[in-house]
Amino acid sequence: MxxxxxxxxxxxxxxxxxxxxxxxxxxxxxxxxxxxxxxxxxxxPPALAVRNLMEQARFAHLCTVMSRMHHRRAGYPFGSLVDFAADSIGHPIFSLSPLAIHTRNLLADSRCTLVVQIPGWSGLSNARVTIFGDVFPLPVDKQEWARQQFISKHQQWASQQWGNFYYCRMDTISDVYFIGGFGTVQWIDVKEYESLQPDKIAVxxxxxxxxxxxxxxxxxxxxxxxxxxxxxxxxxxxxxxxxxxxxxxxxxxxxxxxxxxxxxxxxxxxxxxxxxxxxxxxxxxxxxxxx
Incomplete structure (x- = not known):
């Protein structure tokens, strides 16, 4: 990338x-x-660099807001490692278990951030991006479509998940914050990010x-x-x-x-x-x- x-x-x-x-x-x-x-x-360009990164990275840190069901932890950020796939306009899709804390948090408060790092991460000079948005469960008629997106990116592994997983999508992206390394930071225009297609070889x-x-x-x-x-x-x-x-x-x-x-x-x-x-x-x- x-x-x-x-x-x-x-x-x-x-x-x-x-x-x-x-x-x-x-x-x-x-x-x-x-x-x-x-x-x-x-x-x-930075927006294209982010699109390439979203295609090549398989895992990311999802940060949600702890719900009230967690009592004294309510309101604190909760970070978890998740797999994801990006759709045609760069919006991330997730396969989530209803038992996971981050899933319960999202059902109570859709706001979250996704931190994606370049594969092979080895330090703060490496590229990463933070995407701000709201995640919602996809309707029943979109579940198979989302599954195909996952299989395309994660290959056979995506078709062998255990448990009652279902697919969610970051429907709205409010901000994109890109760090290419020390001193190379920029807020990316969301419309520009959504309009770009990643490099063919990156996909x-x-x-x-x-x-x-x-x-x-x-x-x-x-x-x-x-x-x-x-x-x-x-x-x-x-x-x-x-x-x-x-x-x-x-x-x-x-x-x-x-x-x-x-x-x-x-x-x-x-x-x-x-x-x-x-x-x-x-x-x-x-x-x-x-x-």
């Missing part, structure tokens, strides 16, 4: 940064916030795409990154039309690197992403040979 965050991509073809980093693989701090970062580094394949890309490129990316210092692991954790986010581990320390595809019209399929990544790997290997 492309997000604006406090790191700067080295311009394509620059060869190396002042510290010797390879082009396209390392970034250094910038300032100016989300708009300048989006423009300078060819990232998707198609999901975790399977990332699994296949990692099987091919994780090792060569780690080798190229290790030129500047030993890297224990490099894993692709999200992908969009303009690039991919890579979680880099050195011992117990993690950081997120942005790798731009440098394809004029972006990529839309897994095969196009493979070609773009292979081009970057080949360039990195050639640069290593010259050292």
């Amino acid at each position: 492309a997000t604006a965050r406090k790191e700067e991509a080295i311009p394509p073809g620059s060869g190396a940064s002042p510290t010797g980093s390879r082009a396209g693989l390392f970034r250094t701090p910038i300032s100016g916030g989300v708009h300048s970062a989006t423009s300078a580094h060819d990232l998707p 198609d394949g999901g975790e399977q795409n990332l699994k296949e890309l990692n099987a091919i490129f994780s090792k060569p990316l780690r080798e190229i990154l290790s030129t500047e210092g030993e890297i224990d692991d490099a894993a692709l954790i999200s992908v969009d039309s303009k690039g991919t986010d890579i979680r880099v581990r050195q011992g117990a320390q993690f950081n997120i690197q942005r790798l731009s595809f440098e394809v004029e019209h972006g990529v839309g399929t897994l095969e196009e992403a493979k070609k773009a990544l292979q081009k970057i790997i080949n360039r990195g290997c050639n640069q290593r040979k010259k050292l």
Whole structure:
């Protein structure tokens, strides 16, 4: 998922940064916030970054208001981990048990927030979004439709739930608060968010795409990154039309690197992403040979 965050991509073809980093693989701090970062580094607009994130994340934290049935806890925020799927305009759909505290809270007070993090979360520099809205049970004639949305995203797991689950939807979204990293925060216009379609590659394949890309490129990316210092692991954790986010581990320390595809019209399929990544790997290997 492309997000604006406090790191700067080295311009394509620059060869190396002042510290010797390879082009396209390392970034250094910038300032100016989300708009300048989006423009300078060819990232998707923040509203689109949120739509991509909502497609690629499978789980989120749902925060509801404790109902009066909980006595001394009434009125306090209650956070719980839930799975979700987004519909065609980005509104989240939930599969909830009537026995769950958050379900009972929503039936008493529909107001809630949903906090969604980038898959592979490893720190406060990672992207996340908070969506404010009201959640209501879907009518009987919409339950099967919602189930299909879940199966599409969660595959077989969604068709094997136990218990008397039913589907709910955030019918109204009042606000969207996006954090792309340190210093890159913005309130997203809800109408703009609802009008955008996520990148095709962010929707198609999901975790399977990332699994296949990692099987091919994780090792060569780690080798190229290790030129500047030993890297224990490099894993692709999200992908969009303009690039991919890579979680880099050195011992117990993690950081997120942005790798731009440098394809004029972006990529839309897994095969196009493979070609773009292979081009970057080949360039990195050639640069290593010259050292």
